[in-house]
Amino acid sequence: MHIQSVTTRDRRFTLADGAGSDAIHRTPQYSYAVCVLKTDAATEGIGLAFTLGAGNDLVCRAIDYLSEPLVGREIEELMADFGTTYRALADSPSLRWLGPHKGVVHLALAALVNACFDLWAKSRQLPLWKLLLDLSPEALVNTLDLSYLEDVLTRRQAIDLLTKSQATRSCRENVLKTGYKGYDTSVGWFNFSDERIVANTKTAMDRGFTALKLKVGSTDPQRDLRRAELIRETAGDAATIMLDANQRWNVPQALTICRELSRINPFWIEEPTHPDDVLGHRAIADAMAPYKVATGEHIPNKVIFKNFLQAGAMAFCQVDAVRVGGISEFLTVSLLAKQLNIPVVPHVGDMGQIHQHLVLFNHIGMEHENLFLEHIPHLRPYFTHPADLVRGYYQVPQEPGSSSDLID
Incomplete structure (x- = not known):
């Protein structure tokens, strides 16, 4: 199943009667920047990033920029070493300057990444929780980027933690x-x-x-x-x-x-x-x-x-x-x-x-x-x-x- 194109949707929902309000966000508009991975099959991968309305269109535009390297990729091949792809997307030289790893660009990355996992689970005809549980510890860790965490969590430690948990x-x-x-x-x-x-x-x-x-x-x-x-x-x-x-x-x-x-x-x-x-x-x-x-x-x-x-x-x-x-x-x-x-x-x-x-x-x-x-x-x-x-x-x-x- 190959990704043929990536589109976005700017979805905004007005809440009524004080719902969603807090001490800082008094009149929220719950919104999603939606990433859609279109494939050579009928299946689409859907990924969401959450905003409160204003700027949702900016997140959608950032998804357009970030998604270009994924067009043409086959989903199993992509997810087999997704951690490497994730780091390349997060560290895209010019876009990284806008964060790094925060703000509009990182929200766009969330939507894009979530769409990849959604498509992967759909391609295997599994709910996401079952897909994740079916992965070996090594395969699960292959989807992650553990850079900058090595002083606390190494790849080996992550695999060992998941392996130990399998037994129980x-x-x-x-x-x-x-x-x-x-x-x-x-x-x-x-x-x-x-x-x-x-x-x-x-x-x-x-x-x-x-x-x-x-x-x-x-x-x-x-x-x-x-x-x-x-x-x-x-x-x-x-x-x-x-x-x-x-x-x-x-x-x-x-x-x-x-x-x-x-x-x-x-x-x-x-x-x-x-x-x-x-x-x-x-x-x-x-x-x-x-x-x-x-x-x-x-x-x-x-x-x-x-x-x-x-x-x-x-x-x-x-x-x-x-x-x-x-x-x-x-x-x-x-x-x-x-x-x-x-x-x-x-x-x-x-x-x-x-x-x-x-x-x-x-x-x-x-x-x-x-x-x-x-x-x-x-x-x-x-x-x-x-x-x-x-x-x-x-x-x-x-x-x-x-x-x-x-x-x-």
């Missing part, structure tokens, strides 16, 4: 029967009223969710405290509550406010300050202990993830396959996190479509802890095979590919 896979395959637990972010968007978050919490729990997330970061900290206490009171002591500031605070503010928020016993505080501030996150993590910091939604590449992990600045790694350089870099960061004993709980900018596959592989294939995966339902009607949750659990996808096909 049967202990973790029960997740294919139970499904993967979800947590509900949509109960507590920033623009929702107090009354609405209470009603949403009750509805979510009636639907089987036991883990919920609330957006914080108000200019008035008392609003955050009031709403946090409301959701705790409504959900009860047994519920798992996460708080997400979406980068709103500087470090001194975060240190003060997080101490107050700790009284509702949060499972984590997410993105409490600027996403590039490694030492700031570590200071907050140290001050909050035993409460924990989650971050990674806006960390753009494996090297910065390495720094966060080495510094002890994150207790939960929220790498996102539509923000970093696609599935390849997601798996690289997952291996890195496993090497440093930090759980991966992805940010879900793509409504769980791709990540439902990746968390299954992470748990079964890498021994990552089976925790939960964020659920955001707002774009569900636009997918050909939307993520399916039953009683709060993601059902295991069975269709070939990465569940990224959008309805035209």
